[in-house]
Amino acid sequence: MRRLLRSSVRGRGPQVRRLAAWSLLQTLPAFLSGLLVARAIDDGFLAGRTLTGFGWLGLLALSVLAGGWATRQTFLRLADIVEPFRDELIARTVHGALRRSTQTAALADSASVARLTQQVEIVREAYASVLLVVQGFIVTAVGALLGLLTLAPVMLVLVLPPLAVGLGLFALALPGMATRQRTSILADELLAETAAGTVAGAMRDVAACGAEEQVTAMIGEPIDAQAHATRELARFTALRTVAVAIGGLLPMLLILIAGRWLLQHGASTGAILGALTYIAQGVHPALQTLVRGLGNTGLWLFVTLARIVEETEAPADTQATERLWPPQPRGHDVLLRNVTFSYGPTSEPVIDNLDLVIAEGEHLAVIGPSGAGKSTLAALIAGLLEPQHGAVLLGGAAVAELDATTTARCRTLIPQQAYVFAATLRENLAYLRPDAPDAMIDDAVDRLGARTLIQRLGGPGAELDPHALSAGERQLLTLVRSYISPARLVILDEATCHLDPAAEARVERAFADRDGSLIVIAHRISSALRARRVLLLDAGHALQGTHDDLLLRSALYRDLVGRWGAPPPRRTPPRSSPAGADHSHAPRGSNARPTTPLARTSRHANS
Numbered sequence: 263m264r265r266l267l268r269s270s271v272r273g274r275g276p277q278v279r280r281l282a283a284w285s286l287l288q289t290l291p292a293f294l295s296g297l298l299v300a301r302a303i304d305d306g307f308l309a310g311r312t313l314t315g316f317g318w319l320g321l322l323a324l325s326v327l328a329g330g331w332a333t334r335q336t337f338l339r340l341a342d343i344v345e346p347f348r349d350e351l352i353a354r355t356v357h358g359a360l361r362r363s364t365q366t367a368a369l370a371d372s373a374s375v376a377r378l379t380q381q382v383e384i385v386r387e388a389y390a391s392v393l394l395v396v397q398g399f400i401v402t403a404v405g406a407l408l409g410l411l412t413l414a415p416v417m418l419v420l421v422l423p424p425l426a427v428g429l430g431l432f433a434l435a436l437p438g439m440a441t442r443q444r445t446s447i448l449a450d451e452l453l454a455e456t457a458a459g460t461v462a463g464a465m466r467d468v469a470a471c472g473a474e475e476q477v478t479a480m481i482g483e484p485i486d487a488q489a490h491a492t493r494e495l496a497r498f499t500a501l502r503t504v505a506v507a508i509g510g511l512l513p514m515l516l517i518l519i520a521g522r523w524l525l526q527h528g529a530s531t532g533a534i535l536g537a538l539t540y541i542a543q544g545v546h547p548a549l550q551t552l553v554r555g556l557g558n559t560g561l562w563l564f565v566t567l568a569r570i571v572e573e574t575e576a577p578a579d580t581q582a583t584e585r586l587w588p589p590q591p592r593g594h595d596v597l598l599r600n601v602t603f604s605y606g607p608t609s610e611p612v613i614d615n616l617d618l619v620i621a622e623g624e625h626l627a628v629i630g631p632s633g634a635g636k637s638t639l640a641a642l643i644a645g646l647l648e649p650q651h652g653a654v655l656l657g658g659a660a661v662a663e664l665d666a667t668t669t670a671r672c673r674t675l676i677p678q679q680a681y682v683f684a685a686t687l688r689e690n691l692a693y694l695r696p697d698a699p700d701a702m703i704d705d706a707v708d709r710l711g712a713r714t715l716i717q718r719l720g721g722p723g724a725e726l727d728p729h730a731l732s733a734g735e736r737q738l739l740t741l742v743r744s745y746i747s748p749a750r751l752v753i754l755d756e757a758t759c760h761l762d763p764a765a766e767a768r769v770e771r772a773f774a775d776r777d778g779s780l781i782v783i784a785h786r787i788s789s790a791l792r793a794r795r796v797l798l799l800d801a802g803h804a805l806q807g808t809h810d811d812l813l814l815r816s817a818l819y820r821d822l823v824g825r826w827g828a829p830p831p832r833r834t835p836p837r838s839s840p841a842g843a844d845h846s847h848a849p850r851g852s853n854a855r856p857t858t859p860l861a862r863t864s865r866h867a868n869s
């Protein structure tokens with residue numbers, strides 16, 4: 263970064279020399295101010311020659327005008343240095359992005375170029391203002407000190423040491439301030455990300471799930487870190503004020519205290535007032551501007567420039583991994599490879615070494631006794647749980663590593679406990695796709711058979727009272743919401759358990775016809791009969807096949823189904839069976855009720 267700043271002046275000799283020349287003219291009013299005030303007092307006002315006094319002051323006014331013109335010129339000369347520096351930074355940024363994209367064969371990261379160019383603009387402004395402040399201070403300080411030397415050299419003894427101490431103190435504090443400023447900015451960003459980004463957008467869910475404590479713990483840490491960083495920064499800001507007081511105010515105090523002694527040693531009243539003018543009008547404000555400028559803008563320059571350097575100089579491979587992070591799924595194939603999951607380090611695995619592929623567009627039913635791990639499997643596929651061994655991939659990316667927005671866009675998991683909230687019906691239905699057009703909502707409502715319910719509740723604009731709904735009604739609304747969502751992978755975890763069999767069949771068929779994949783954790787055997795493929799889970803182990811396969815191969819499956827008497831094996835898989843056809847596969851017999859909940863079946867019934 264230093265190299266970069268140094269290179270901004272190196273090779274620009276002529277521009278720098280021109281700037282120095284105009285700066286010299288700029289020192290004129292600073293140099294003359296004290297001298298002319300001293301003259302106006304000693305030779306004019308104190309000597310009874312008021313007109314002469316005004317004459318000297320008039321000269322001072324003229325010198326200020328000349329100084330103003332010189333200031334205008336230095337502004338232009340500063341631009342000669344700042345603008346090429348900006349161009350150089352932009353060139354670096356674009357060059358860096360191109361280099362990375364050619365080295366990694368990844369797409370050129372145009373977003374990072376846009377972000378960096380914006381940062382370059384910040385640097386440009388900050389750099390110009392820092393140069394201006396430093397140049398202004400040098401001009402004023404040099405002018406004032408030369409003036410003091412001319413006026414009464416003895417006064418330098420009172421001014422120089424405190425000024426040096428003040429400047430030294432500030433210089434010592436500057437690196438610490440820079441570090442703390444950076445920490446404070448990073449803490450701010452982290453807090454904005456967790457509090458504003460994650461939590462603020464999910465307040466309703468946090469309240470609904472009673473997760474206040476967890477969320478407090480989650481954002482408590484960044485809040486503490488940010489408070490700490492701010493306190494540290496404030497401490498250094500106080501040091502800044504002390505530096506200005508020592509460098510700018512103490513000299514004035516010393517001159518006042520030593521006034522009598524100065525008069526006795528040959529200094530005139532005019533000289534004392536002239537010296538005070540140098541400090542009060544020149545050195546003190548210039549020091550204040552310098553400290554404030556370097557302490558604020560200068561630190562921004564430092565922090566932003568450091569970021570640009572980091573981003574443009576980072577090795578290509580880390581840049582590439584950063585850009586590929588978080589990973590993006592390609593498609594919606596689900597792949598489980600050797601997945602083992604247990605809830606505790608010593609507890610038996612709920613899912614044991616499971617391999618499973620669910621191709622995009624597939625319809626899979628998962629069945630098994632209560633406690634077999636069906637919900638656990640659903641949570642693993644949805645990325646809500648992470649396996650201890652093996653991998654769960656969605657579109658080739660580890661699902662637990664996707665960022666929340668991507669996961670939400672790709673899949674939706676509807677649990678047994680439906681969650682509706684106090685808002686309008688429409689807000690509830692379009693929760694996962696807030697910009698859903700009315701036609702899309704209407705279509706979903708009709709397909710899932712929710713029209714009567716919606717009408718009874720007063721239409722999409724009506725306010726919803728969650729407590730006034732039955733469990734089945736809540737479930738139906740949640741199902742419509744998921745149907746509307748953009749997710750192409752839908753996981754129904756006994757999400758239809760409160761619907762009657764006909765309504766359940768209608769919902770499942772609608773989801774099966776919807777674009778994408780469907781995983782149904784079956785609550786009734788009819789769900790398994792509707793799916794092309796069935797996964798039977800038991801005590802961590804899994805068996806897959808068609809309904810007919812499983813009838814042949816698994817005693818547990820026969821038992822689960824056999825509560826109603828097993829239907830004979832069939833040759834054709836029941837893909838897209840027409841409405842009402844389910845019952846053709848349904849078991850027959852006196853208590854042949856294909857809709858009896860599976861959950862009542864014991865998990866050890868096959869032993």
Ligand SMILES: Nc1ncnc2c1ncn2[C@@H]1O[C@H](COP(=O)(O)OP(=O)(O)O)[C@@H](O)[C@H]1O
Nearest residue numbers: 605606612630631632633634635636637638639
């Ligand atoms: N959060 C949890 N902590 C500890 N054990 C759990 C937790 N959730 C489920 N289990 C246990 O894991 C096993 C599988 O549960 P689950 O996946 O809910 O089964 P299913 O959905 O098939 O009824 C059960 O023995 C259950 O007690």
Ligand SMILES: [Mg+2]
Nearest residue numbers: 636637638756
């Ligand atoms: Mg379950």
